[in-house]
Amino acid sequence: MFWRILAHQARYRWGVTTLVFLAITSLVTLYVYLLNTSQFTNRSMQLIMKRLGHNMLILPEDANPLDVYLCTEQQKDFSDEVTRRLAQHTELFSRYYVSVLQKPISLNGLDGLLTGIEPVKRADESSEKGNMVAPVAPGQVRLGAAVAARLDVSQGDLLPVLGQTFRVAQVLEPEGTQDDFRVYLDLADCQRLLNAPGRINAIWAFECLHHGGPLAEIEAIQARQLAAVAPGFRHISQMPIARGRYLARQTTSKTLYHLLGMVLVVTVLIITITGMQEVAERRREVGILIAMGTGFPYVVGLYLVKLLALAVAASLAGFALGSELAVDVTSQFLVTQTQPVTIFWGHLPRVMAQACLVALLGMLLPVIQLLRMDPNATLVEE
Amino acid sequence: MFDVQQLSKHYVKAGQTITAVHGASFTIESGEFVVLHGPSGSGKSTLLLMLGGMLTPTSGAVCYDGSNLYRLSRRDRNRFRRTSIGFLFQKFYLMPYLSVYDNIRMPLLLRGAGASASTTIMDLAQRLHIAPRLRHRPGELSVGEQQRVAMARALVAEPDVILADEPTGNLDKANRDIMAECFQDENRRGRTIILATHEEALLALGRRRFFLQDGELQSGFRV
Numbered sequence: 001m002f003w004r005i006l007a008h009q010a011r012y013r014w015g016v017t018t019l020v021f022l023a024i025t026s027l028v029t030l031y032v033y034l035l036n037t038s039q040f041t042n043r044s045m046q047l048i049m050k051r052l053g054h055n056m057l058i059l060p061e062d063a064n065p066l067d068v069y070l071c072t073e074q075q076k077d078f079s080d081e082v083t084r085r086l087a088q089h090t091e092l093f094s095r096y097y098v099s100v101l102q103k104p105i106s107l108n109g110l111d112g113l114l115t116g117i118e119p120v121k122r123a124d125e126s127s128e129k130g131n132m133v134a135p136v137a138p139g140q141v142r143l144g145a146a147v148a149a150r151l152d153v154s155q156g157d158l159l160p161v162l163g164q165t166f167r168v169a170q171v172l173e174p175e176g177t178q179d180d181f182r183v184y185l186d187l188a189d190c191q192r193l194l195n196a197p198g199r200i201n202a203i204w205a206f207e208c209l210h211h212g213g214p215l216a217e218i219e220a221i222q223a224r225q226l227a228a229v230a231p232g233f234r235h236i237s238q239m240p241i242a243r244g245r246y247l248a249r250q251t252t253s254k255t256l257y258h259l260l261g262m263v264l265v266v267t268v269l270i271i272t273i274t275g276m277q278e279v280a281e282r283r284r285e286v287g288i289l290i291a292m293g294t295g296f297p298y299v300v301g302l303y304l305v306k307l308l309a310l311a312v313a314a315s316l317a318g319f320a321l322g323s324e325l326a327v328d329v330t331s332q333f334l335v336t337q338t339q340p341v342t343i344f345w346g347h348l349p350r351v352m353a354q355a356c357l358v359a360l361l362g363m364l365l366p367v368i369q370l371l372r373m374d375p376n377a378t379l380v381e382e
Numbered sequence: 383m384f385d386v387q388q389l390s391k392h393y394v395k396a397g398q399t400i401t402a403v404h405g406a407s408f409t410i411e412s413g414e415f416v417v418l419h420g421p422s423g424s425g426k427s428t429l430l431l432m433l434g435g436m437l438t439p440t441s442g443a444v445c446y447d448g449s450n451l452y453r454l455s456r457r458d459r460n461r462f463r464r465t466s467i468g469f470l471f472q473k474f475y476l477m478p479y480l481s482v483y484d485n486i487r488m489p490l491l492l493r494g495a496g497a498s499a500s501t502t503i504m505d506l507a508q509r510l511h512i513a514p515r516l517r518h519r520p521g522e523l524s525v526g527e528q529q530r531v532a533m534a535r536a537l538v539a540e541p542d543v544i545l546a547d548e549p550t551g552n553l554d555k556a557n558r559d560i561m562a563e564c565f566q567d568e569n570r571r572g573r574t575i576i577l578a579t580h581e582e583a584l585l586a587l588g589r590r591r592f593f594l595q596d597g598e599l600q601s602g603f604r605v
Contacts, residue, residue: 001491004484005477012479288475291436292489293464295456376437379427379471379547 002298006306016274020307021314027267028318028355029325032347034256036326040334040341045252046245047336050206053132055241056094058086058203058226061234068202071102071113071178077199080187082230083120086203089229090124093222096131096206097122101190101199105162107183110150114161115182116190116200132206138186140169146180148172161185162193205235207242215246264358271362275303279366279373286370287378300367307359315355319348383543383574384410384433389442391428391597402428406442406599408592410576412542415569417588418578424594426578427547433576434467434545435459464493468536472548474528476520482507482531483516489539499538506534510564526557533564543574550581562587 010017059065063076083099086092101116119131136142141159143151148171153159157168166185174180191197211218219237226235286299323343331341389406392399403425410416418426431437432444435451444451446466451459463469468489476485483503490499507513510530512523520528529549536544546565550558558581565587569575577588585591593600 001488004491005480008477008479008484284473284475285477288469288471288477290460291434291463291467291469292492293460293462293467294492295460376431379431379436379469379475 002301002305006302006309009302010306010310013278016278017306017310020271020274021310023267023270024311024314024355024359025318025321027263027358028315028351029322030263031260031354032319032322032351033325033329034260035347035351036323036341036344037330038252038256040326040330040337040339041256042249042252043338044334044336045248047338049241049245049248050132052241052244054096054098054204054206055238055245056205056207057236057238058082058094058097058205058230058233059236061232065236068102071104073104075102075201077101077196077201080118080198080200082233083118083200083203086205086226086230087120087122089225090122092225092229093208093211093218094205094226094235095122095125095208096133098131098133098204099187099200100202100204101187101194101196102182102201103194105183107147107159107161108151110147111181112147113144113178113182114190114193115184116187116194117184118187133204136169136184136186138189139166140185141166142170142172142184143168144172144180144182144184145174147183159183164189164193207235207237209242209246209249215242218246267358268362271307271359272365275307275363275366276369279303279370283373283378286373287375290375291379296371300370303367303370304360304363307363308356311355311359312352315352318355319351383412383414383447384408385443385445385448386410386433387443387445389429389432389444390440391425391432391437392440401597403432403439403594403599404597408599410574410590412574413569413572414590415565415575415588416577416590416592417585418576418592418594419580419585420594420600421580425597426580426594428597429594430545430547430576430578433543434469435462464489465539466542468539468541468544470532470536470544470546470549472551474520474532476528476531476535478520480519481516482512482518482520482523485520485531486516486534486538489535493539495539502538503534506538509567510534511560525552526554526560529553529557529561530564533561537564537568541573543576544568546575546577546579548579548581549577550579550584558583 057065057068059068060076060078064074067075080099083097086094087097097120099118099120103114105112105114117133117136119133119135121131141161143153148154151159153168155168155171158165159168161183191199207218207222209218211221222235226233289299327341327343331337334341386406386408389403391403392401406429418429420426428437432439438452446462451462454462486503486506487499504513507516510533512527512530512534515523515527520531523531529552550561553561562584565575565577577584
């Protein structure tokens with residue numbers, strides 16, 4: 001009888017049933033869409049911001065950063081083993097390390113910055129999260145735009161550097177910074193040219209923000225971690241880049257979830273209002289069901305089971321819709337995409353459970369109203 | 383069957399205590415036909431609900447076959463209503479989304495005895511002249527037919543007692559006569575009928591009459 005009453009009642013009040021179904025479906029659709037989309041838009045935004053380059057220098061404590069910024073002859077040097085040691089510690093917030101040996105030089109009478117680089121992979125770096133700096137093959141150079149223009153060389157030309165000839169592998173786009181004057185080459189080649197085997201002046205690194213906390217907190221943790229792993233070294237963050245990345249990350253994730261919060265409130269309100277209206281309209285049914293010997297658990301069950309059945313059906317429909325929307329729409333506007341936008345089937349059980357919880361939350365007040373109802377009053381009121 | 387002792391029910395509304403029933407004591411034997419009569423607001427409905435295990439009295443006791451209903455657990459009191467009582471109200475309270483057949487069958491299904499219901503329901507439907515209406519919804523029936531469906535629903539599980547609260551209040555004479563005949567039939571079959579009414583025409587049905595005035599039971603006499 002329970003299921004017969006339930007089914008007939010849902011069909012009889014098809015308007016309310018449809019409204020609640022659509023409300024939950026809309027919520028789940030939006031939730032799944034945002035859940036799916038936020039992962040890809042966040043990643044896309046992170047990759048866009050990552051293009052700003054390394055945002056951290058790691059130097060010996062006693063090194064003067066100004067010497068490194070200005071690439072003076074007074075720069076401290078230290079062992080390139082430090083970079084490899086850091087790369088073994090996957091718990092560090094810093095990653096994408098590059099060992100750098102740099103020195104101002106004169107090329108055909110023009111000033112340039114000789115820069116030996118060696119990207120050092122951390123153990124947990126995937127190809128999708130690759131280093132922003134590509135290695136330079138031995139015997140080759142990569143030229144900053146200003147240097148290439150002044151020397152009037154282009155890709156494929158041969159360039160003598162400190163008595164040794166290198167092939168120009170690439171001419172970089174103008175950056176508008178001192179990097180336009182760099183002559184990049186393999187670290188080992190540079191160490192040989194400068195007679196500084198195993199030595200470097202700085203480590204470029206990238207501060208990861210996956211911790212999620214405020215930037216100052218992330219900075220403090222990074223400093224503690226570095227002191228533990230490489231005593232005598234410190235990090236200097238390029239705050240404009242770090243801040244930009246942090247704000248972009250916060251904005252993309254928070255915007256979507258605030259929107260979701262508003263939809264959640266509206267859905268709960270729809271369930272609550274329709275629920276209270278239904279309880280009021282069906283008060284005589286409650287009276288006669290009690291008079292026929294059922295208890296309140298039976299009557300409350302009629303409401304809750306119907307709602308949960310609707311929530312399960314709506315969560316399935318919403319999951320399908322939201323996932324399809326994400327796959328079809330999100331992939332069209334992502335400007336940087338390293339993974340194809342897909343359906344996260346693993347989210348389905350959690351989404352169904354959450355839809356049921358939202359439905360129960362919305363039904364809380366109507367159930368309280370139902371339990372406070374006096375069935376006798378409904379039977380003798382008129 | 384029923385042994386009622388010093389039964390009272392007071393409500394507090396807007397700070398005022400209203401006495402619905404005060405100090406009622408009586409017994410009703412199995413198979414009796416009792417009519418409760420009195421003016422509107424005299425406490426008839428309250429008394430019926432207390433007899434049916436629906437409304438906890440302020441004081442006093444309602445014993446049914448030796449058990450004080452209001453000392454039973456809620457679950458046992460639900461079972462008492464499910465197995466022993468058939469309620470009939472002035473407003474019918476049919477489920478608007480179920481067919482007439484399913485409305486009548488409901489008490490049987492709630493008792494877990496719906497499988498062999500078909501013959502019983504057909505018999506009742508024919509007796510109450512609603513057989514052609516079994517597939518209809520209550521909203522498609524006349525007021526008289528709806529009350530007969532409610533009567534069939536009250537009788538279908540063969541309860542020991544029928545508690546009827548102004549069951550003919552909305553009916554015309556023809557329908558009232560059908561209902562009256564049905565009450566008499568059921569009583570002849572041994573069912574206890576307790577009928578609350580203020581209609582003079584139904585008073586003659588009862589072999590005992592209780593008169594209620596302002597919650598006080600004035601008299602209980604055999605006809």
